[in-house]
Structures are given as C-alpha cells and as structure tokens.
Amino acid sequence: MSDAPLPDRDHHETEHPPAPWPTARVMLLVCAGWLALSWPWLSGAVTIPWDAKAHFHPQLQFLASSLHRGLSPFWTPYVFAGSPQVADPQSLIFSPPFFLIALLNPAPDFRWSDGALLGSLLVGALCLVLIFRDRGWHPAGAVVCALSFAFGAAAAWRIQHVGQVLSLSYFxxxxxxxxxxxxxxxxxxxxxxxLAAGFMVLGRDQVALLGVYVLAGLVLAAIAMADKPLPALRASLMPxxxxxxxxxxxxxxxxLLTAVLAEESNRPVIDLAGAGxxxxxxxxLLTGLIANxxxxxxxxxxxxxxxxPAWEKRFGPLDLYLARNMGELYLGLLPILLVVGVGIVRGALLRRExxxxxxxxxxxLVFALGRYTPGFALLFHxxxxxxxxxxxxALFILGALLAILGGYLTHLVLTDTAPRPRRWQIxxxxxxxxxxFAAAIWLAWTVGRLHVAVVPLVTAVLCxxxxxxxxxxxxxxxxxGAGMAAAVILAATMVVDLAVNNGPSESTALPASMYDVLRADSGNETIALLxxxxxxxxxxxxRDRIELAGIDFHWPNASLVHGLDNTLGYNPLRLGLYSQATGAGDHVALPDQRTFSPLMPSYRSLLADMLGLRFIATGVPVEEIDKRLKPGDLVQIARTKEAYVYENPRALPRALLVTEAQQADFSAILKTGQWPVGFDPRRTVLFDKAPPPLPTGPAQPGSVRIRNYGTTEVLLDVDAPRGGxxxxxxxxxxxxQVEVDGKATQLLRxxxxFRAVQVPTGRSTVRFVFRPFDGLYHAIGERxxxxxPPPV
Structure with a gap:
C-alpha cells in the first residue's frame, strides 16, 4: 500500500516474476557480519568504556543484586545519600534486555552488559532487513543498510551512551x-x-524524542501521499x-514518575543559546567520507x-561543548557515496517511494547542525x-535514516534501476x-595536523x-541473477570498511581490567578497606556513609556495585534539594568537581556529620579538595593504590531519638548555611512548620535501633519513655511514607x-517505606x- 511510512516496492522491476526473497540467508549474513564486528567486545578483550561502565553498568549491577536479594530496585541508598531509581530514565529498570539480564544473573560481568547493547543494535538491524524484504528491495541493499545502521555514525562512535543506543534500536x-x-x-x-514506541520513549532522551517526531512525520507523509488520502486515513485509524x-x-x-521528579530535581530547561x-x-560532515x-x-x-584547542587556536573560539566522538558521521564509504552521488546529484532520493x-x-541534519542553520531555531520550538x-x-537518528537510504540506493544500483548519469553529473x-578531500587536506595543513590526518586520508582512498x-x-x-553472491561481496566489504574505520577506539573500547573496581567480585584494596x-x-x-571523590571517572558509582552508602555518585539527574544542600554535582571524577555549598562548606561541617559521612576516599590529599580543612579535622587511616582514605570521627548515627523540636526557616538555612544558634541534632529536630506537641515530663534516656535496612523499607525499634x-x-x-506500629503517620521533613516521625511514649515499631506510585497518584491529584480550585 502507498500509505505506509516507507512506501512499497518500487515499480521498476523486470517483467519476470521475482525470486523468493532469501530472508533467512540475509539474516544469517547480517548476523555473521555483526559477530565479526562485535567480537572484540564479546570476546572480553575490550569493553565499552566511559558512561557504559561508569554510569550504566553499576545501575545494572544494583538492579541485579536487588532482585536476587529479594529487594526492590525502586530506591537506592548507595548514591547521593538515596535516589529514586524508579523515576530515573537511566536506571535500566524499564529496559527489557537489561532487566532480563538482571533476572538471570546476580552479578553480570561486562560481557553481559556489552552483549545486551550490541544485541539491541542487531535486533534493530534485522528489523531493517525485514523492511527491505517487505518492499522486495535487493538483499544486498538490506545487508548494507543493516551493517551501516548497527556499526555506523553515532551507533558506533557513541555506543557508550547506553540509553541513546537503546532508543535507536527501538526506533x-x-x-x-x-x-x-x-x-x-x-x-x-x-x-x-x-509497545515498541513506548519502550523507545522510556529512554526519555533526545534520540527517543527525535525518533517520535520522525515516525509521526513519516506516517503523516504516507497518508498525505497515498493515491486516496481519505481512505488511507480511515484504514490507518485503528492501527x-x-x-x-x-x-x-x-x-x-x-x-509521569520522571516528570514529577524533574520538578524537584536539578535538571534545568535548556534555552536556545545553551542548546546551540x-x-x-x-x-x-567531512567525517562522513573520511573516518577519524x-x-x-x-x-x-x-x-x-x-x-x-588546535582548531580554536587557528579559527577562533567556537563556544561548543562536544566530546571528540560526538561529530563522527562515518557510515561506511559505500552508503555515503551512493547517497551523495546517486541520491543527491542524480536525484534518486526524490523518488516517491x-x-x-x-x-x-x-x-x-538541519537539527543536528543546530545554530549553524536557521532552521534549528524553528525546530527548537x-x-x-x-x-x-x-x-x-541527532546523529543517532540521522545515521539510521542514511543507512536506509544507502541500502535503498544499493538496491537501485544492483537492479539497474538507478538513474542513468549524465556527463555533467559524473x-x-x-x-x-x-x-x-581537498578541504580535508587544507584544514589539516592549516591547523598544523597534516601528520595526524595522513593515515585517515590514505585509508579513505584505499577504501x-x-x-x-x-x-x-x-x-x-x-x-x-546471483543476488546472494552480490550480498556476500558487499557484506564482506562493509565489514572490512567498518572494522578499519569504526572499529574499537579510545571512545568505544578499553581494556576490561581498567574497570576492575566495578566488578561485583573485585578485590580492589580501597573498596575492601571501606x-x-x-x-x-x-x-x-x-550505618555510616562514605564518599568517593576525585579518584577516576568510573569511581563515583562503584558504591552501587558494592553496597556502600555514598554521599555522591554519577548521574545528571539528582534530587534538587540534596544538590542544593550538599553541592553534589553530576560527577566527581576530578578533584575540582567536588564543590561544596553554604550548608556544607567543608567536610568539617554539621551537615557532613548529620549525613553520617564517616569515611572519605580521595584521589589526591583531601586538603587539595577541601581548602577549609584544618589539621585534625579528618584522620587519615590509609593510603591505597588509588586513594587517600580519611575518617570523620564526628559522624552521627543514621537514626536518632530526640525529645525537643523547633520551627526553622529551611530556605534561609539553605541560602546562608547558618543553623539556629545552639542547634544540636542529637537533642533537637528542626521542622519547617510548627512542631507537634510532645508530652511533658522529665527527660529519660531512650533508644532507637535499626532492625532492618532495605532499599525501599527501613524498620526501626524505638523505646521512647516520654515520646519524641x-x-x-x-x-x-x-x-x-511512614507507619508507627502499623498505622500510617505523617512523614515530617x-x-x-532528612526524615522524621513523631513516636508515642513507650516502645514502638517505625517503618519507613518508599511508595512511588502512591506518591505519583497524590502528586497528580494535587495538580x-x-x-x-473550588468556587468561592
């Protein structure tokens, strides 16, 4: 039908009936190419580094260990002194391949997480093969498209961005x-x-958002371009x-959970200039032709x-904030040459289908170029x-679209239905x-890096x-008539091309031994000591907390793997209140990334003590991170291979029973960092509202004991002779939420x-429990x- 997002097979076929499409053989060929290109990671020789390990693998390990211990993964106490995983789009809880791994393996190693990511790209590639089969396009075109999709552009160069790669596969x-x-x-x-689109948007990243817009646009275009748009619209309504x-x-x-959390998180809205x-x-764009x-x-x-720095020294400041791998567009030389030559110059990309x-x-592409095109300002709305x-x-989605176009143009060339070139077109x-090539050589010479560009230029010529x-x-x-033989030749060519140009690099593959601390069975000296x-x-x-600061990029989330209660972590999404109070940023890989706040101006502060921050491991002497420290504020207890380890002897217990309360202005305390005069958290609790009354009488010693501390439930035994x-x-x-002796009670900030609850005189059991769905229901009701509002 002509009302499909991708129109049906073209009408330039021969008069002979087409041979059956070799679906199984094409899929096997794609799988063989995938295996060859994935083998460095699947073999364990290297692993996908950076965010894939520093951020996402600890999330997978926490998910797996929680499930196998019978605990809920919806909240973790192991980063940022507690974080709502259920609302975090990067927690992998709602990712079927990673959730399945977590169910099967309590301690998945790096090959499991790498395999899941590469496997998701294979699934997406095989789906594109089926699109080609549905249209009767040449099997070799399907192979070119599939391998280009899975190992081209951002899918190859930015595979460490796990959430975006998953969104691309679902696309x-x-x-x-x-x-x-x-x-x-x-x-x-x-x-x-x-269902597939739902899992795509669960990534809650820009790749998913752009994928939704592209799919919606293709549907609208298909209906509008149908021979009979109105019947096509009616036929499309039910699907x-x-x-x-x-x-x-x-x-x-x-x-909705993420949206509600975002309102109380640190995540800002980006303006046009910031996005630019x-x-x-x-x-x-030259990397589309000359990889690397x-x-x-x-x-x-x-x-x-x-x-x-080299580019900006020659051409001036760019005010761009991109990592070196974020501008790589290489899809394989074959699809990009066909897109430019057959597709654009000869006009084949304007065909109705x-x-x-x-x-x-x-x-x-206009969107990806951002501020360099006037169209971005319109699309930004x-x-x-x-x-x-x-x-x-947007290079993720652009790579997928160019892969399809490249495969389609391969089909035209191999079926002899491509436009015949005129002399001027050639x-x-x-x-x-x-x-x-001339532009690339000129740029390299101008910047003074011709010696770096020689190998990529020669490689491009050979390719x-x-x-x-x-x-x-x-x-x-x-x-x-030897279609499969043609497919084999082009598959082998694509594998060689992509292996040479988009193969393992510092951005996509590093020795697994570098990340030993992120293994559940790691014998790392610092972790063992903590x-x-x-x-x-x-x-x-x-239940004392630790902090890992300025050790290395992959260290902040190691606490998720090893079950250590960490005051920091690595995540671009954090509770805004906690960040404001402690100065916690997304990351603390470098010493200068450990910033403090008015309320926590130093490790020698009341808030640090209240957090129970007992042990601090730093990659440099702690005085280089916290310039306010004085001799004796912290006690150095060890020097390991990676870290200096210190103890804060003033750290307070996790649970306290107090018998005095007073009202305070929390906003003012956050802003100024000044606690009320004489405030001692061991005796008094502060509330932002008038405190509930307590029974009068002489003070008597009481106690609170942690009976059970889980991820989403904390059970306390309390003995309060006069309440409190x-x-x-x-x-x-x-x-x-909180219950006292099984009865729901008001949770107090x-x-x-921190959290508090009023307890009666005598012995009682206090149960704090995390109920995000109840919280979501009440938040929606409140909105x-x-x-x-009711009428006056």
Whole structure:
C-alpha cells in the first residue's frame, strides 16, 4: 500500500516474476557480519568504556543484586545519600534486555552488559532487513543498510551512551512494526508498534524524542501521499489508535514518575543559546567520507577537529561543548557515496517511494547542525526539545535514516534501476569527491595536523578503491541473477570498511581490567578497606556513609556495585534539594568537581556529620579538595593504590531519638548555611512548620535501633519513655511514607533534608517505606486540585 511510512516496492522491476526473497540467508549474513564486528567486545578483550561502565553498568549491577536479594530496585541508598531509581530514565529498570539480564544473573560481568547493547543494535538491524524484504528491495541493499545502521555514525562512535543506543534500536523496531501496521491495516502490528514506541520513549532522551517526531512525520507523509488520502486515513485509524494504547500502557507511568521528579530535581530547561553549544559543526560532515579525519579515535592530544584547542587556536573560539566522538558521521564509504552521488546529484532520493525518508534525513541534519542553520531555531520550538542540550545527538537518528537510504540506493544500483548519469553529473560527483578531500587536506595543513590526518586520508582512498571494485563486482553478479553472491561481496566489504574505520577506539573500547573496581567480585584494596571500616563502625543505630571523590571517572558509582552508602555518585539527574544542600554535582571524577555549598562548606561541617559521612576516599590529599580543612579535622587511616582514605570521627548515627523540636526557616538555612544558634541534632529536630506537641515530663534516656535496612523499607525499634521524634538521616523525598506500629503517620521533613516521625511514649515499631506510585497518584491529584480550585 502507498500509505505506509516507507512506501512499497518500487515499480521498476523486470517483467519476470521475482525470486523468493532469501530472508533467512540475509539474516544469517547480517548476523555473521555483526559477530565479526562485535567480537572484540564479546570476546572480553575490550569493553565499552566511559558512561557504559561508569554510569550504566553499576545501575545494572544494583538492579541485579536487588532482585536476587529479594529487594526492590525502586530506591537506592548507595548514591547521593538515596535516589529514586524508579523515576530515573537511566536506571535500566524499564529496559527489557537489561532487566532480563538482571533476572538471570546476580552479578553480570561486562560481557553481559556489552552483549545486551550490541544485541539491541542487531535486533534493530534485522528489523531493517525485514523492511527491505517487505518492499522486495535487493538483499544486498538490506545487508548494507543493516551493517551501516548497527556499526555506523553515532551507533558506533557513541555506543557508550547506553540509553541513546537503546532508543535507536527501538526506533528501527517501531519503524518496521508501524510500516506493517499501516500497509496491512493491522491492529495487531499497530499495538506492537505502540509497545515498541513506548519502550523507545522510556529512554526519555533526545534520540527517543527525535525518533517520535520522525515516525509521526513519516506516517503523516504516507497518508498525505497515498493515491486516496481519505481512505488511507480511515484504514490507518485503528492501527494508530491501538499503537497509542500500546505506547500508553508501557510508557505513561514511568514518564509521569520522571516528570514529577524533574520538578524537584536539578535538571534545568535548556534555552536556545545553551542548546546551540551542542551543535554539530559543519566541518564534522567531512567525517562522513573520511573516518577519524580529526583523530577522534586516538589519544586526546591528537584530536584537532571542532571543537578542540588546535582548531580554536587557528579559527577562533567556537563556544561548543562536544566530546571528540560526538561529530563522527562515518557510515561506511559505500552508503555515503551512493547517497551523495546517486541520491543527491542524480536525484534518486526524490523518488516517491523514498522521498519522505529523504526529507526526514534533511530535517534531522538541519537539527543536528543546530545554530549553524536557521532552521534549528524553528525546530527548537517543538515540544520537549528544550529539555536537551545537544542537537548533535541527532546523529543517532540521522545515521539510521542514511543507512536506509544507502541500502535503498544499493538496491537501485544492483537492479539497474538507478538513474542513468549524465556527463555533467559524473563530473559533479568527481568534483564533490575531490573537493571533500581537498578541504580535508587544507584544514589539516592549516591547523598544523597534516601528520595526524595522513593515515585517515590514505585509508579513505584505499577504501574508495575497495568499495568501487566491490560495487562493480556485486552489480555484475546481481544482474546475472546471483543476488546472494552480490550480498556476500558487499557484506564482506562493509565489514572490512567498518572494522578499519569504526572499529574499537579510545571512545568505544578499553581494556576490561581498567574497570576492575566495578566488578561485583573485585578485590580492589580501597573498596575492601571501606567495606571493612563501615562494618567495624556499624552499630544498632549506625550505618555510616562514605564518599568517593576525585579518584577516576568510573569511581563515583562503584558504591552501587558494592553496597556502600555514598554521599555522591554519577548521574545528571539528582534530587534538587540534596544538590542544593550538599553541592553534589553530576560527577566527581576530578578533584575540582567536588564543590561544596553554604550548608556544607567543608567536610568539617554539621551537615557532613548529620549525613553520617564517616569515611572519605580521595584521589589526591583531601586538603587539595577541601581548602577549609584544618589539621585534625579528618584522620587519615590509609593510603591505597588509588586513594587517600580519611575518617570523620564526628559522624552521627543514621537514626536518632530526640525529645525537643523547633520551627526553622529551611530556605534561609539553605541560602546562608547558618543553623539556629545552639542547634544540636542529637537533642533537637528542626521542622519547617510548627512542631507537634510532645508530652511533658522529665527527660529519660531512650533508644532507637535499626532492625532492618532495605532499599525501599527501613524498620526501626524505638523505646521512647516520654515520646519524641525519630529522625532518620536519610534524604527526604515525598514518595516515602511512614507507619508507627502499623498505622500510617505523617512523614515530617526534618533538619532541612532528612526524615522524621513523631513516636508515642513507650516502645514502638517505625517503618519507613518508599511508595512511588502512591506518591505519583497524590502528586497528580494535587495538580488537578490546583488547576481547578473550588468556587468561592
């Protein structure tokens, strides 16, 4: 049907009936290529580094260990003194492949997490193969598309960004299911497409958002371009309705949880100027032809592309904030040459069957270029765009669209249905190719990095010869009816090309031994010491916290792996109240990233003591991080290979029983860092409202004991001879509730950032429990009441 997001097979076929499409053989060929290109990671020789290990692997390990210990993974006490995982889009709780791994393995190693990520790209690639089969496009085109999708552009160079890679994979799955839903007017495929789209948007990242816009645009274009748009619209309504229902079932609750959390988090809205700092520089487009032109795969000092000190020294400041791997567009030389030559110069991308995808790719490219195109300012007004700071993230979706276009153009060439080139077109294609190489050489010479660019330039020339020869050979075989032989030749060419140009690099593959501290069975000396010391100081009312600061990029979330209560961590999304109170930032890999706040100006502060921050491990002497420290404020207890380890002897217990209360202005305390005169948290608790009355009488000693401390439940035994307040020095968050002797009681926000509850005279049992869905229900109800006040 012509009302599918990708139109049906073209009408340039021969009069002979087509041979059966070799689905199984093409899929096996793609799987073989995938295995060859994935083997460095699957073998364990290297692992996907950076965020994939520093952020996401600890999340997977926490999820797995929680499930196998019978605990809920919805809250973790192991980073930022407590964090709501259920609302964190990067916690992997709602990611089927990673959740399945967590169910199967209590301690998944790096190959499990790497395999899940690479496997998700394989699933997306195979879905694109099925799109080609549905349209009867040449099997070799399907192979080129699939390998280019899975190992090209951002999918290869930014595979460490786990959430975005998962969103990209779901985009391909949704595209297949949505195409079938509309082609066949199938509500089943529509519902399945909705489920896949729901999992895509659960990534809650910019790749997912752009994927939704692209899919919506393709649907609208398909209906508008149908021979009979009105019947096409009617036939599409039921599949689309079921798709909406499927997506709603999957995504509504998690997205609402994140939306409500975002209101109390540190996450800002990004303005147009701020987003522009994450734009793709036009000079980066040369990497579509010459992979690693700017030295992105090697040592950081070799990188000379935009933005880099070398580039800005020659051309001036760019005010861009992109990592070196964020501008890589290389998809394989074959698809990019066909897109430019056959697709653009000869006009094949304007054919009815593909023009909607061509327009989508152009719009996504305009978006990726950000402030370098006037169109970005218009696209920036689309809902949701102002939550994200990097237009260059669009390279994920752009890579997928160009992969499809490249595969389609391969189909045209191998079936001899591509437009016949005129002399001027051949001349223009050669001129564009030479101009690109000339621009690359000029830039490298101008910046003074020609010696770095020589190898990529020579590699590109050799690949050009390889690709040209392979395409001629494949075309000859295809026209003789040996379609699978042609597919094998192009698959082998793509594997060699992508292995050489997009293979393991410093951005995508580092020795697994570098991340030993993130293994559940790690024997790391610093971690072992912290485990011993926190066990030594544990008591009936104590559960001491640690801090890992300025050691290395992958250290902050190590506490998630090893079950250590950490005051910091690595996450761009944190509770805003906690960040304001403690100065906690997204990361603390470098010593200068440990910033303090008015309320916690130093490790020698009352808030640090109240947090129970007992042990601090730093990559440099702690005085280089905290300039306010005086001799004796902290006691150095060890010097390990990675860290200096200190003890804070003033750290308070996790649970306290106090018999005095007073009202205080929490906003003023946060702003000034000044506690009320004479405030002692061992005797008095502060509330932001008038405190409930307590029984009068002489003070008598009481006690509070931690009976059980889980992830989402804390059980305390209390003995309060004259009543009082139990203060739990865990972060206050409104989704926590409290019960006293099984009866729901008011949870009180205490001492600015902690939790408290009033307890009666005598013995009682206090149960703090995390109930995010109840919290979401009440939060929505409160917003409805505010939006619809009762009449006066």
């Amino acid at each position: 391909a799955v949704t595209l297949l299911l949505l195409s079938r839903a509309l082609e066949r007017s199938s509500w089943r495929y529509g519902f399945a497409a909705g 689309l309705l079921l798709g909406v229902i499927g997506a709603t079932l999957v995504a509504t609750v998690p997205i 700092k994450g734009s793709l520089h036009p000079g980066s 032109l700017y030295g992105a795969s090697g040592p950081l000092e070799n990188f000379w592309g935009p933005p880099s 593909i023009v909607a995808l061509s327009v989508a790719a152009l719009l996504v 689309l809902p949701g765009i102002d939550f994200y700071r990097r237009p260059a993230d 001349g223009l294609e050669i001129l564009l190719l030479l101009a690109a 050009l010869i390889l690709v040209a020869g392979a395409l001629v050979a494949a075309r000859g075989l295809a026209l003789q 485990k011993r010391e926190t066990a030594r100081t544990a008591g009936p009312d104590r 307040f139990v203060v739990l020095n865990d972060v206050w968050q409104p989704w926590w 205490a001492n600015v950032i 409805i009441r505010k939006a619809n």
